[in-house]
Amino acid sequence: MANTSDVQASKLLKVLPEVFQVAADTSAPMQALLAVAEDMHQPVRQVLDRLHTVPDPGRAPASLIPFLSRWVDLDWLTLPGAEGAAGGSGAVPITRQRDLIAAAAQLSSRRGTVDGLTRFLHLATGVAGFDVESVPGAFHIKVLVPADAAGQLELIGRIVKGVKPAHITDEIEVRTGE
Incomplete structure (x- = not known):
């Protein structure tokens, strides 16, 4: 399970609506969902980071x-x-x-x-x-x-x-x- 500091540092969380950002501070399922989403986006982010x-x-x-x-x-x-x-x-x-x-x-x-x-x-x-x-x-x-x-x-x-x-x-x- 992701800790609160990892969730707050999440790039994905910053683009989500405020209701999700607030819920991510205390909701373990939301934290787990964000961690999985971050892992799934990582390969795409690596490609985009070196696209130039x-x-x-x-x-x-x-x-x-x-x-x-x-x-x-x-x-x-x-x-x-x-x-x-x-x-x-x-x-x-x-x-x-x-x-x-x-x-x-x-x-x-x-x-x-x-x-x-x-x-x-x-x-x-x-x-x-x-x-x-x-x-x-x-x-x-x-x-x-x-x-x-x-x-x-x-x-x-x-x-x-x-x-x-x-x-x-x-x-x-x-x-x-x-």
Whole structure:
């Protein structure tokens, strides 16, 4: 049975009509009912207390990252069911997925540009130093991959195909020891 100080501290009791608040001071059944109601609301209260972490890719539980990826249209790259994303060199680690989700608006606004493609590749692979060469009017790009990212060519290829304009052809070349 709940003691009187627990009942008075009850968050639920504060929102009940005054007649219940007065009765809770002396009524054992009312105290028991409030204690049970508090216990039943506790899991919901815990979820609501951390609700602000759900849309934050840096603090969201790992189980929500696929949902957030879909929310910002990155599921084509990050979901386990995506082509090549289940494992191997095509997989995007969870920390990289969080970075991509956090930068999704910026990446989307720069989609189809050389700057946007290099930024996307850097965030997805965790390796800096990508370059994209293009000849104006040639409708072709060459993506120069740093040697440190050579083990992620499948992922890089998927990103290039998914981010470049559809009318542009592409080739990917790994830089050798510079």
